[in-house]
Amino acid sequence: MGAISLEKSQQMYWLGRYTERVFTTLQAYNILFDETVDERQVLYDKFCHAMGIPDVYGSQAAFFENFLFDAKDNSSVVSSLERAFDNAVVLRDEISSESLSYIHLAIDQMQAARTSKERLLDLQVVMDYLYAFWGSVDDRADSEVCRNLMKCGRYVERMDLYVRLRFSHAEVERAYYKLRGRIGKTGLLYQEEKLDYIGECIVTEEALNENRQKALSCLAQLFS
Template sequence: MGAISIEKLDHLYWLGRYTERVYTTLRKFYRIFDDMIEAPEGSYTYYCKRLNIPDIYTSNSQFAEEYLYGKDNPDSLYSNMSRAFDNAIVLRDELSSNVLSYMQMALDVFESDNHASPLLELQSVIDYLLAFWGCVDDYVEDEDCRNIMKCGKYIERLDLYIRLEYHTKDIEKEFRKLLNRLHKTQMYYDAAKLEKLKDMIDAKIHCPEQAEGKDAELLDYLGNIIEVR
């Protein structure tokens, strides 16, 4: 408790990112899963392309299983949940056992053999992750700790919202949240890149035709404003 080492900074930031990755992509997956009921085979391809993950899937149903639970698939939600957990488990002294327990339970859902009705089962992952963030606000005393995690969370959310073509209003809202956290934290960030990012998001909102085709550049700035490993 108290001083945050470089190692812990890294874990806090990536805990925020991976937790958010699981949360937002899982919520998105609910929609995709629903669409796939009537959609032709291979309808997940667009999603893979947007997320820039390799399309290694062979059918809609195989995608549903493998993208959620694939143990050896680095892009599966299970793999991302494991990474979130790996970052959390080394932070018990910062987070507390109560906070950590929600990560454990979310991981346990992925690790259970019950895949019969994935969306039914994975609803509890969403619940646990929401509880996790609620608990973070309640139990994690160190404000810097919370801010670092939330910087990770909002950077990841913005990244996913941009990739998944969320409405610009949502992007603007999340960017404001990121700025708020970034200014509160003592982390080093690249002010020039942040300024550039601000301009690009402004352009995306107010002059979409000008911003067209620039998402890759935008994502690059976003991923590099904070100096972590």
């Protein structure tokens, strides 16, 4: 029927952020895990530092287990997925039951992955469900506002994680322009000068390497 409350607008934005967080951290986790094939010991504590999360794990083995599955750890992937669900479940009328079902499937798949012998392959399916979720919302949500808010949330989160986790300059730049193109369509009040400054911080690979913290700080203040 077209009307969206302030609370729902926030839920859409955070739904975008949390689903992106699950997706991108799983991507990063895969890369980190892959390094153990050659190195056996990886610097997971540096990963935590880059993510801006406390290293509460104590060992590499504990990290690889708990960062994924410990629901009591607010930084874990499963926690982010549950927060995504918290936001999605109250938006059924906007995003459709069909879209919401992909979040349910992702949660079930996450649980299945915990005891799986092919854990990474099962986690890949979680990512597949998130792709399906985004596609479904794009296709089924009637409200353009809903789609814009969710995408804006996704791109803010993506920028944040790509910068933190040292994704390539090309990927960061692509994320930036996606955010830039979307944010103006949401109707949200944001600080344009901060957005411009982020653009300057990432204009070249060298600039990005020098200005990561500045870019992150501006991103955090985008809506303040």
